[in-house]
Amino acid sequence: MELRAMEPQPADDLCLVQETLAGHQASFQLLVERYQSRMFALARHYTKNPVEIEDLVQEAFLKAFTRLDTFQHQSSFYTWLYRIATNTILDWMKRRGRSPVTSVEDPEVLPEPSKVKVAAPDAQMERAEIAKITHAVLEHLPDIFRQVLVMREFEEMAYQDIADVLGISIGTVESRLFRARAKFKEKLLQLHPEFGQDE
Amino acid sequence: MNTCQDARPMIPSYLDGELSEAQAAPLRKHLLECQPCRATAQDQKNLARWFQVAKTAEAPLPVPRDFAARVARRAFQGDRGALGTELAPAPARTGAESRHLRLVLTLTAAAAAVVLIVSMAIRQMTLPNGQDLRADDKKEAVVPLPEAIQELDRLNARERDAAGKLEEQKGAAQIGAPAERRP
Numbered sequence: 311m312e313l314r315a316m317e318p319q320p321a322d323d324l325c326l327v328q329e330t331l332a333g334h335q336a337s338f339q340l341l342v343e344r345y346q347s348r349m350f351a352l353a354r355h356y357t358k359n360p361v362e363i364e365d366l367v368q369e370a371f372l373k374a375f376t377r378l379d380t381f382q383h384q385s386s387f388y389t390w391l392y393r394i395a396t397n398t399i400l401d402w403m404k405r406r407g408r409s410p411v412t413s414v415e416d417p418e419v420l421p422e423p424s425k426v427k428v429a430a431p432d433a434q435m436e437r438a439e440i441a442k443i444t445h446a447v448l449e450h451l452p453d454i455f456r457q458v459l460v461m462r463e464f465e466e467m468a469y470q471d472i473a474d475v476l477g478i479s480i481g482t483v484e485s486r487l488f489r490a491r492a493k494f495k496e497k498l499l500q501l502h503p504e505f506g507q508d509e
Numbered sequence: 510m511n512t513c514q515d516a517r518p519m520i521p522s523y524l525d526g527e528l529s530e531a532q533a534a535p536l537r538k539h540l541l542e543c544q545p546c547r548a549t550a551q552d553q554k555n556l557a558r559w560f561q562v563a564k565t566a567e568a569p570l571p572v573p574r575d576f577a578a579r580v581a582r583r584a585f586q587g588d589r590g591a592l593g594t595e596l597a598p599a600p601a602r603t604g605a606e607s608r609h610l611r612l613v614l615t616l617t618a619a620a621a622a623v624v625l626i627v628s629m630a631i632r633q634m635t636l637p638n639g640q641d642l643r644a645d646d647k648k649e650a651v652v653p654l655p656e657a658i659q660e661l662d663r664l665n666a667r668e669r670d671a672a673g674k675l676e677e678q679k680g681a682a683q684i685g686a687p688a689e690r691r692p
């Protein structure tokens with residue numbers, strides 16, 4: 311991966327945006343090159359299918375292009391692009407019809423904390439093995455839970471940013487995240503009881 | 510903050526770095542004094558550790574070599590994307606509104622088909638065949654992309670493992686007891 315992709319320079323991004331708006335295809339290509347790896351990494355959290363991953367990332371960039379004139383330099387280009395990409399993915403998930411939004415959520419009532427505690431992954435375990443288990447558990451969760459976990463745990467987004475992207479309140483982010491973690495833990499212990507710790 | 514009832518709901522936000530110092534200070538004090546709440550916090554930290562490790566273990570996905578060029582070309586050709594939300598199944602509508610919508614959808618679909626056909630034709634004219642992993646041509650998916658990705662993942666993992674040995678020795682003390690990301 312090129313260094314420029316790892317350490318994007320915001321001022322430079324703005325230049326490329328302006329050049330793109332002035333009709334320079336090569337400048338837009340540079341913008342895509344700069345962020346494509348991170349966009350692929352993002353999309354892969356939602357689907358394992360390489361064709362779908364590529365379609366989603368392409369879609370996100372095309373959407374970004376059509377809205378480029380609305381990009382204000384208040385946020386970084388990556389943040390702006392990230393929101394478009396996340397919304398593209400969420401739309402796609404909705405259309406795919408795997409989001410039981412209403413059935414699993416009751417923001418008012420939080421479940422009692424479980425008596426069984428979860429262990430941190432064993433220091434002896436291979437990282438790849440831990441990653442495999444984590445992703446396998448994530449795949450068992452309803453889409454709305456997977457979304458918040460990806461945004462919080464992998465993308466390390468602030469609650470406010472998650473709320474903005476999903477169009478929900480911070481309180482709903484909190485409760486959804488709480489449920490998502492509880493579900494993740496439940497599923498992890500169900501698939502791998504050996505990681506449970508009795509209090 | 511004196512009761513566990515007050516403290517418990519704030520633990521996740523605290524560990525996520527979402528509390529102000531004014532909110533965090535009394536909670537921290539409670540955690541020092543209360544073993545059960547400490548156990549709850551530790552439970553969440555242990556859970557977070559799964560994601561942290563999984564995150565660092567992710568090998569970057571190989572992006573097709575001509576991806577950016579292709580996307581930029583499409584963008585400048587006026588392609589707004591084939592997955593457009595205009596084609597999403599809308600909630601049930603009635604009467605004239607529904608008929609009108611169906612017409613719009615039909616026209617949109619027809620337009621999309623034309624764009625697709627034209628863009629495929631253009632691509633066939635301008636792209637060399639076979640060399641690249643082009644995942645957008647679903648019908649002619651001849652490259653076993655998953656295998657290629659797995660192979661790359663393996664190579665990357667090996668590279669990272671070699672590079673990570675040193676770092677792991679330095680950070681060994683932190684692996685058993687997960688550190689707070691944003692204290």
Ligand SMILES: [Zn+2]
Nearest residue numbers: 513516543546
């Ligand atoms: Zn307590």
